[in-house]
Amino acid sequence: DEFIFGEQILVCPIQEPNAKGRRMYIPRGRWYDYWTNETLVGGTEKWVDADIDKIPIFIKEGAIIPKYPVQQYVGELKLEELQLDVYYKNGIESSMIYEDAEDGYDYVKGEYSLRNFKLIGKEKELILQQFKDGNYVTSYETFKLNLMGLPFKIKSIQLDNEAIALKDVKMNGSNTLHVTKEFSVLHILGK
Numbered sequence: 001d002e003f004i005f006g007e008q009i010l011v012c013p014i015q016e017p018n019a020k021g022r023r024m025y026i027p028r029g030r031w032y033d034y035w036t037n038e039t040l041v042g043g044t045e046k047w048v049d050a051d052i053d054k055i056p057i058f059i060k061e062g063a064i065i066p067k068y069p070v071q072q073y074v075g076e077l078k079l080e081e082l083q084l085d086v087y088y089k090n091g092i093e094s095s096m097i098y099e100d101a102e103d104g105y106d107y108v109k110g111e112y113s114l115r116n117f118k119l120i121g122k123e124k125e126l127i128l129q130q131f132k133d134g135n136y137v138t139s140y141e142t143f144k145l146n147l148m149g150l151p152f153k154i155k156s157i158q159l160d161n162e163a164i165a166l167k168d169v170k171m172n173g174s175n176t177l178h179v180t181k182e183f184s185v186l187h188i189l190g191k
Helices: none
Strands: 003-005 009-011 021-026 030-033 039-041 044-049 057-060 064-067 081-087 091-100 112-122 125-133 142-148 154-159 162-164 176-180 185-190
Touching: 057 081, 064 091, 154 176
Parallel strands: 081 142
Antiparallel strands: 003 009, 009 057, 021 044, 030 039, 030 057, 064 081, 091 112, 112 125, 125 185, 142 176, 154 162, 154 185
16 A cells, blocks of 8 residues: 555555554665655654645655646646756665657657766765756756755865856755756765
């Protein structure tokens, strides 16, 4: 009665009326509570709290999850920037984002965008590598990266092997930064 959505999102529906939580099995590894960003070590069964408006959702460490704006129908809003929630992991993890024109069959002719991400986390370092495939050009030009669970404060950033000032990635005082969608390697160093 719980399921993995893709490979990195664990969903645990509440099936009892008026329930304030339930027991669930958390798979091995470290998982982030989607609502609080607290980490849990898996491999055991745990009690999880759940209000009527918050279904238990957990994100696997190292995941990169795209977030699109709420729309009433596909294509209602033109996307200016794609938000990516990046969940820190001390280790290596892969994620991908597939996009196309959302109608027709042009994807069979290569009109798609496939972005493969490789996250490499270390004690005071985070590296994001991006490998792109396909001919489809997305409407947005930048990524808004929300860095979850960083165990360090950001000291410096290199974008495609060039040092850039923190103000150039529009950091807003938190672990959120804006970068071009065309980057190949984003290297974040900590204090």
